[in-house]
Amino acid sequence: MIKKCLFPVAGYGTRFLPATKSMPKEMLPVVNKPLVQYGVEEAIEAGMNTISFVTGRGKRAITDHFDISYELEHQIAGTGKEAYLEGIRDVLERGIFTMVRQREMNGLGHAILTGEPLIGGEAFGVVLSDDLCITEGDGVLAQMADLYKQFRCSIVAIQEVPAEDTPKYGIIAGEQLKEGLYRVDDMVEKPQPEEAPSNLGIIGRYILTPDIFEILRTTPAGKNGEIQLTDALLTQSRQGCVMAYKFRGRRFDCGSVPGFVEATNYVYEHIYAEPE
Numbered sequence: 001m002i003k004k005c006l007f008p009v010a011g012y013g014t015r016f017l018p019a020t021k022s023m024p025k026e027m028l029p030v031v032n033k034p035l036v037q038y039g040v041e042e043a044i045e046a047g048m049n050t051i052s053f054v055t056g057r058g059k060r061a062i063t064d065h066f067d068i069s070y071e072l073e074h075q076i077a078g079t080g081k082e083a084y085l086e087g088i089r090d091v092l093e094r095g096i097f098t099m100v101r102q103r104e105m106n107g108l109g110h111a112i113l114t115g116e117p118l119i120g121g122e123a124f125g126v127v128l129s130d131d132l133c134i135t136e137g138d139g140v141l142a143q144m145a146d147l148y149k150q151f152r153c154s155i156v157a158i159q160e161v162p163a164e165d166t167p168k169y170g171i172i173a174g175e176q177l178k179e180g181l182y183r184v185d186d187m188v189e190k191p192q193p194e195e196a197p198s199n200l201g202i203i204g205r206y207i208l209t210p211d212i213f214e215i216l217r218t219t220p221a222g223k224n225g226e227i228q229l230t231d232a233l234l235t236q237s238r239q240g241c242v243m244a245y246k247f248r249g250r251r252f253d254c255g256s257v258p259g260f261v262e263a264t265n266y267v268y269e270h271i272y273a274e275p276e
């Protein structure tokens with residue numbers, strides 16, 4: 001059973017400036033709920049109720065969001081507006097929230113390594129909250145946690161991506177074990193289309209075994225001079241096993257303005273319901 005989930009949330013959100021000048025990009029609302037809360041709910045639904053944020057300067061709004069707001073509670077107690085707080089109250093009751101601050105930014109691999117003291121020696125989930133995943137039935141992390149029970153190794157979520165988009169993703173290649181499940185034997189961070197080993201791109205959901213920390217400690221800087229999780233996972237796949245899983249559901253790239261708008265329209269049309 002995986003109990004912890006790491007959320008690297010220290011990144012800048014440059015593509016959403018000026019909205020993200022003094023507000024974390026993870027707090028941008030998709031309709032009425034901040035992006036990060038979708039990911040946190042997905043983790044809790046998968047049984048990972050310890051939510052660990054790797055946070056940074058200017059990100060206090062995230063940790064405040066996952067805490068009681070006494071003033072607000074007091075203001076609306078007993079009024080018809082209480083229904084608006086039900087969702088977040090439920091998250092607060094079910095989750096335990098921990099955080100560590102990342103003082104310098106040096107890639108996703110470095111962010112994960114910064115989270116080590118919050119995770120320790122157990123397998124854990126990772127959510128990149130820019131990727132909003134919407135499913136019918138089990139969420140993506142729950143699907144992956146199920147697979148973990150069977151394989152006991154790191155798992156990355158993947159989807160087919162258009163050839164011209166490979167420079168936006170970690171791309172995997174591997175042996176297909178069954179429909180939608182691969183044993184990874186190659187992985188490249190953000191390759192040009194002609195160098196991509198396949199069209200299978202990693203999206204922001206991972207289950208990692210804790211030996212990843214030791215590997216990350218000795219992983220040299222890769223793409224863009226940063227410590228890349230993709231490179232550490234390639235090492236892990238060679239030492240043991242890494243699986244890639246084509247998840248059931250839809251993923252929206254909320255790290256880009258068009259993807260964010262698409263997610264907003266989708267959630268408004270299919271999911272959002274105003275409290276009575």
Ligand code: G1P
Pocket residue numbers: 108128131168169170171189190201202203204229230255
């Ligand atoms: C990160 C990873 C990349 C992965 C992507 C998924 O990149 O480095 O391998 O495909 O997340 O969203 P980022 O989008 O943070 O640049």
